[in-house]
Amino acid sequence: MIKELQIPLFDLATSLSSAMDLISPMVANHHKQVAYIAYQIASELGLPMQRRKNLILSGALHDIGALSFQERLSSLEFEIQNPHKHAEAGYRLLRMFEPFSQIAGIVRFHHVPWASGAGREYNNKEVPPESHIIHLADRIAVLIDPKKEIFSQAAPIVETIAARTGTMFAPELVEAFKQVGEKEFFWLDIASDLTAPYLQTIIPSDTLMLDPNETLALARLFAKVIDFRSPFTANHSSSVAIIAETLASYLPFSQAELVMIRVAGYLHDLGKLAVPVEILEKQDKLTPQEWNIMRRHTYYGYHVLQPLHDFRTINLWGSLHHERLDGRGYPFHIRGDELALGSRVMAVADIFAAISEDRPYRKAMPTHEVLAILQKNADNGGIDPEITAILRKNYHEINGKRLQEEQKSDHEYRLFTEIYG
Ligand SMILES: [Fe+2]
Numbered sequence: 001m002i003k004e005l006q007i008p009l010f011d012l013a014t015s016l017s018s019a020m021d022l023i024s025p026m027v028a029n030h031h032k033q034v035a036y037i038a039y040q041i042a043s044e045l046g047l048p049m050q051r052r053k054n055l056i057l058s059g060a061l062h063d064i065g066a067l068s069f070q071e072r073l074s075s076l077e078f079e080i081q082n083p084h085k086h087a088e089a090g091y092r093l094l095r096m097f098e099p100f101s102q103i104a105g106i107v108r109f110h111h112v113p114w115a116s117g118a119g120r121e122y123n124n125k126e127v128p129p130e131s132h133i134i135h136l137a138d139r140i141a142v143l144i145d146p147k148k149e150i151f152s153q154a155a156p157i158v159e160t161i162a163a164r165t166g167t168m169f170a171p172e173l174v175e176a177f178k179q180v181g182e183k184e185f186f187w188l189d190i191a192s193d194l195t196a197p198y199l200q201t202i203i204p205s206d207t208l209m210l211d212p213n214e215t216l217a218l219a220r221l222f223a224k225v226i227d228f229r230s231p232f233t234a235n236h237s238s239s240v241a242i243i244a245e246t247l248a249s250y251l252p253f254s255q256a257e258l259v260m261i262r263v264a265g266y267l268h269d270l271g272k273l274a275v276p277v278e279i280l281e282k283q284d285k286l287t288p289q290e291w292n293i294m295r296r297h298t299y300y301g302y303h304v305l306q307p308l309h310d311f312r313t314i315n316l317w318g319s320l321h322h323e324r325l326d327g328r329g330y331p332f333h334i335r336g337d338e339l340a341l342g343s344r345v346m347a348v349a350d351i352f353a354a355i356s357e358d359r360p361y362r363k364a365m366p367t368h369e370v371l372a373i374l375q376k377n378a379d380n381g382g383i384d385p386e387i388t389a390i391l392r393k394n395y396h397e398i399n400g401k402r403l404q405e406e407q408k409s410d411h412e413y414r415l416f417t418e419i420y421g
């Protein structure tokens, strides 16, 4: 019997936030740094704890809408061209998860300049003061050079920020930053990667716990972050999730475990955030180097979720989807009975979804071919023959659900890409 799923929101959100920073060592820790800086400025301003916590989450997720590597990198330049698209995209993603509705509103305007107070509004919408704090924190973070000694950077950074008082940043926020910036610990925390453990100490007192449905909703939101990076993967994680759940319903899984396997399906390719879109969309065969980058994804996904204690089973089920029963999978080469039933379900669901979708280098396969490939994989010792048999027997039901899910994702994807016109 598995206990009811109870996941700390903050821990899950920060783990997912570190997944976003996997895309390049250049941005490693960026999201947590912004969260930390925003929190310190808000503390200096004496904002109530609830608003400070919202700022931590907003900072940890602020660039969630910048899905391509290029967008990520350009968001790290001090003066960005056209930053509002990724902010709007982030807003549309975050509002999918009800507990993030305020966070979504903050992220939406995190690049609006103060412009002598005109920045209280943007496109006739009210801009939350928190958006301006994230904006400032984000711009401070991008000015920090991780390769240089930190104290020598403090004064020039304060100067660069102060020179934009009133234009880019609200005067009272710059004033608060100047106060914070006088204290050595602030710079040392940032430079020594202590931001994450520090933030952890602020939150646990009243950590918001997610029930199974909320966990599912947050995982679904992240599935979009993973999938919407390319039209070729726009449905993939949602499809894997529904296929895995339906397969599992024919196996000894409890109700709670069915929710968990769906969550695992949504997050199974989390580590693909570390794979550049150019590789995801490549029309030719991958070079050995590109293939090496691609193959890291299961390891990264596993690693990012590993600190979440209550997510252990979900992580095993999701992240081990490229292991094979004969031990020739990756990255752990787990074989036979040691591979959990949920991981085996995921492996079948992943192959089924992948070959049923269009890829840059080939069209979706027809049913008979899909079933033949799955059978071949079962026969050669890769995937579980019993689960493959369940899929074959219930093909129409499972494929029907997959297609339904695909329609839903297509619709959401279109709404999402409209921003980029
Ligand atoms: Fe941004």
Ligand SMILES: [Fe+2]
Residues within 6 Å of the ligand: 268, 269, 297, 321, 322, 350
């Ligand atoms: Fe994968």
Ligand SMILES: [Fe+2]
Residues within 6 Å of the ligand: 236, 240, 268, 269, 350
């Ligand atoms: Fe996958």
